[in-house]
Amino acid sequence: MSEPALAIEELCYRYGEKVALDAISLQLDRGEFVAVLGPNGAGKSTLMALLTRLLLPATGSVRVFGHSLCRQPGAALARVGVVFQESTLDLDLSVEQNLHYHGALRGMSARSLRPRIREELRRFGVDDCARLRMRQLNGGHRRRVELARALLHRPSLLLLDEPTAGLDPNVRRSLRDHVRELCAEDGVAVLWTTHMLDEVEARDSVVFLHRGEQLASGNCGGLLARHRAPDAHRLFDKLMAVAP
Amino acid sequence: MNAAPYWYCFLGILGREARRFLQQKSRFAASLVRPMLWLAVFAAGFRSALGIAIIAPYSTYITYEVYIVPGLVGIILLFNGMQSSLSMVYDREVGSMRILLTSPLPRAFLLACKLLSGAIVALLQVYAFLLVARLFDVTPPLQGYLLALPAVLLAGLMFGALGLLLSSLIRQLENFAGVMNFVVFPMFFLSSALYPLWKMRESSELLYSICQFNPFTHAVELIRYALYGQFNLPALGLCSLLTLLLLGAAIVGYDPRRGLLRRKLAA
Numbered sequence: 001m002s003e004p005a006l007a008i009e010e011l012c013y014r015y016g017e018k019v020a021l022d023a024i025s026l027q028l029d030r031g032e033f034v035a036v037l038g039p040n041g042a043g044k045s046t047l048m049a050l051l052t053r054l055l056l057p058a059t060g061s062v063r064v065f066g067h068s069l070c071r072q073p074g075a076a077l078a079r080v081g082v083v084f085q086e087s088t089l090d091l092d093l094s095v096e097q098n099l100h101y102h103g104a105l106r107g108m109s110a111r112s113l114r115p116r117i118r119e120e121l122r123r124f125g126v127d128d129c130a131r132l133r134m135r136q137l138n139g140g141h142r143r144r145v146e147l148a149r150a151l152l153h154r155p156s157l158l159l160l161d162e163p164t165a166g167l168d169p170n171v172r173r174s175l176r177d178h179v180r181e182l183c184a185e186d187g188v189a190v191l192w193t194t195h196m197l198d199e200v201e202a203r204d205s206v207v208f209l210h211r212g213e214q215l216a217s218g219n220c221g222g223l224l225a226r227h228r229a230p231d232a233h234r235l236f237d238k239l240m241a242v243a244p
Numbered sequence: 245m246n247a248a249p250y251w252y253c254f255l256g257i258l259g260r261e262a263r264r265f266l267q268q269k270s271r272f273a274a275s276l277v278r279p280m281l282w283l284a285v286f287a288a289g290f291r292s293a294l295g296i297a298i299i300a301p302y303s304t305y306i307t308y309e310v311y312i313v314p315g316l317v318g319i320i321l322l323f324n325g326m327q328s329s330l331s332m333v334y335d336r337e338v339g340s341m342r343i344l345l346t347s348p349l350p351r352a353f354l355l356a357c358k359l360l361s362g363a364i365v366a367l368l369q370v371y372a373f374l375l376v377a378r379l380f381d382v383t384p385p386l387q388g389y390l391l392a393l394p395a396v397l398l399a400g401l402m403f404g405a406l407g408l409l410l411s412s413l414i415r416q417l418e419n420f421a422g423v424m425n426f427v428v429f430p431m432f433f434l435s436s437a438l439y440p441l442w443k444m445r446e447s448s449e450l451l452y453s454i455c456q457f458n459p460f461t462h463a464v465e466l467i468r469y470a471l472y473g474q475f476n477l478p479a480l481g482l483c484s485l486l487t488l489l490l491l492g493a494a495i496v497g498y499d500p501r502r503g504l505l506r507r508k509l510a511a
Contacts, residue, residue, distance in 0.1 A: 052346045056500045077348035088339040092267060093260070104256020105347040105354070107249020 003066035004029050005079075005157045005189030006051070011060035013046055013212075020046040021212045023060070028205075030156065031187040033180060035200045035220075037236065038209035044193040045085060047209075048161040051191070052082050064157060078106070081155030083146045085162040085193075091135040095126070098134060099149050106153045113152070120148035124178065140171035147178065151188075158182065158190045164199065172199070197232040206232070208239055215239040253349050254357045261361040264331070265368075275323065275369040276376065279316035283380055287312055299440055301474040313382045314468035315437025317370050318460055321400045322428055324369060328362035329407025329423075333414055345498070352495045359408055359491060363400030370396050388471040395470035395480075399463035402483050405490035412497025435461040459486050 006028040013021040021043045028034050038044055049055040051062060053073050062069040064076035089098050096117060103113040121127040124144035129137060137145065143163060150158060160179065164172040176199060182188040192199070200206055202221035207214060216223055216239050220232065229235035265271060291308045298305055335341040344354055374382075374389065384392075410423055432438075434451065435458045445452040455461050459482065466479035 052342070053500055054342060054345060074348040074350065077346060080346075082342075082346055084339060084342055086339040088343045090260070090264075090340050091338075093263065097260075097263065101256050101260045102343055104252050104259070105344060105349070107252050107349060109248070109252050110255075 002030070003063070005032070005065060006191060007061075007063040008051075009061050011047070011050060011062065012058045013043075013050060013055065014058055019212050021050070021057075022214075024207075024209075024212075024214050025060075026207055026214075026217060028157070028189045028191055030189055031183050032205060033183045033190045033192065034205040034207065036191065036193040036207045036209060037195070037197055037200065037232070038193075039195050041211070042195075042209040043212040044195075044209060045161060046212075048082075048084065048159060048193060051159055052080070053077065078153070079156045080159060081150035081153070081157070082159045083143075083150050083161065083163050085165060087142055087146065089134045089142060089146060089149075092133065094131055094133050095121070095137070095145050096130045098145065099152060102149045103152050108153060116152050117148075120151050121145070123151075124148045140167050143167060143171070143175060147175065151182075156188060158188050160190065160192045162194055163192065164194065164196065172196075197236060200232050208236060210240060210243055213243065215243055250349065250353065253347070253354070254360070257344075257354070257357040258361040258364060261328070261358075261365050265365045271327070272369065272372075275320055276373055278323070279320055279373050280376060282312065282316055282319075283309055283377060283382075287380075299442075301469045301472040301476075307381065309377075309380050310382050311440070312438055313374070313377050314471060315432075315435070315464050316377075317373065317396065317467050318399060318435075318437055318464040319432055320369050320373060321363075321366050321396065321463070322403045322431060322460065324362065324366035324400065325403030325405075325407035326410075326423060326428060327407075328358070328365075328404055329411040329414075330420055332358075332408065332411035333420065336411075345500075351498060355408060355495055355498060356491065359401060359404045362404040362407075363397055366400040366404070367393070367396060370400075384471045385473055388473055391473055392467055392470040395466045398480070398483050398487065399467060402459065402463060402487040402490065405487050405494060408494035409490050409497060412494050431458060431460040434458050435464060437461075437464050459483065 004027045008024055008026050011021055011024040012019075024047065026034065036044055036047065046055070050057050051069070053069055056070065065079050067076040069076045090101070093101070099117045100110065100113055103116070117130070118127060121130055124147055126141055126144045126148065129141060129145070134142065134145070147163070158179070164175055167175070179190055179192065183190055200220050202224065204220045205218065206220045206223065207217040209215065224231070224235055227235055227238050229238055287309045302310070332341065335344070344358070345351065347354055410427070414420065414423070434454050436455060437460065441452060441455050441461070444455055462479040462482045466476050466483055469476035469479070
């Protein structure tokens with residue numbers, strides 16, 4: 001049996017006395033799309049920092065394709081692509097230079113990177129911007145470059161922290177479509193955090209977070225039916241009403 | 245172990261440092277103008293006030309310009325170390341540090357690459373300055389330029405490691421002015437960069453002792469000796485040891501369990 005793309009068990013994190021995440025567990029299989037939903041301050045960014053080893057958990061474990069993030073960080077991180085909520089591009093470098101730098105950090109040679117960069121920029125429709133400085137690009141294009149960059153090393157697990165924040169509805173939709181294509185066609189597992197509840201579809205797996213607690217998780221359509229909620233917004237309200 | 249990914253990673257980090265440096269033309273100009281001002285103005289004013297006896301490693305009487313050039317090389321390296329530290333704090337604030345830290349390669353290796361890249365960029369500045377210094381009749385023997393290379397690189401690594409450690413401790417960019425006031429200037433003035441230590445001893449035994457403990461003094465003396473074809477073993481030992489200690493402390497500072505990221509995310 002193949003290992004799940006991501007297996008999180010009983011993950012806890014505290015900032016001093018304040019509990020940021022409390023016993024979070026979830027599993028993500030190849031090609032699966034899971035949305036982590038919650039308002040600002042729910043713990044989504046802390047979860048992302050733990051999944052990328054910017055922070056280490058107080059207790060609990062994270063495994064990426066069977067590799068423990070704590071004990072085998074190199075093997076685990078090699079399979080992961082990330083887009084953080086805040087832009088992490090170097091605005092003084094060109095699009096190409098940013099991508100080259102990222103690839104090099106993952107041990108890729110300049111020769112192997114050149115075709116990959118062209119391919120990924122083309123996939124996101126920004127190949128004509130390759131030589132432009134990042135500063136010259138608008139927010140939507142910068143996000144696409146970040147997605148292209150996250151895919152350079154062909155990750156099998158993509159972690160996206162509020163990737164559509166600050167973008168207009170058309171760009172949001174187009175990014176969502178691209179990512180869903182990745183799941184369906186390339187078998188990439190995607191963990192997508194967002195506070196915009198309209199970004200999930202009934203077929204998606206979802207995890208509702210609130211103040212670090214996992215309120216509910218499962219298939220979105222199933223949860224809607226079980227709680228007799230017409231949409232994700234109402235569902236979240238209902239879950240909040242019974243939250244401790 | 246396959247070494248190729250490590251090599252490509254180093255090349256990538258070095259390329260980014262070099263590109264950023266070459267794109268910031270004002271930074272290159274400032275790194276040259278600053279020591280030139282000391283050499284052209286300060287040294288001219290002090291030449292008559294400060295007589296220099298024959299001291300090692302020089303074999304004859306020297307002008308004050310000749311004396312302060314190794315110290316000015318030191319200040320270029322120290323400024324560069326602080327500059328790369330500043331860029332680490334900046335990278336952290338704008339988020340691009342996360343890209344470095346989420347690389348699957350070991351974090352200690354990434355920080356060492358960053359350090360070495362910064363020191364190589366500093367080498368370019370130092371040799372540009374040494375060439376210009378020839379216009380001021382500072383003409384060390386030609387083989388001195390070659391012999392000074394490892395000394396300059398080591399001093400660059402030491403100050404880079406100090407910068408790296410500071411960057412792991414500083415929370416915000418705004419705190420950086422304090423570093424300049426409390427680290428750079430005291431290190432520069434309380435050293436053998438501008439005056440030989442026996443001169444300092446004549447005025448204060450305490451200041452003399454502080455100068456002797458200052459790592460900047462040892463870096464400057466290492467470079468001074470190497471530039472004139474001599475080897476200063478105690479300075480080499482001390483600089484090597486300090487570089488390792490500072491880098492080790494910086495690696496601990498960037499550890500996800502205790503470092504800045506924990507504080508930054510908690511803020």
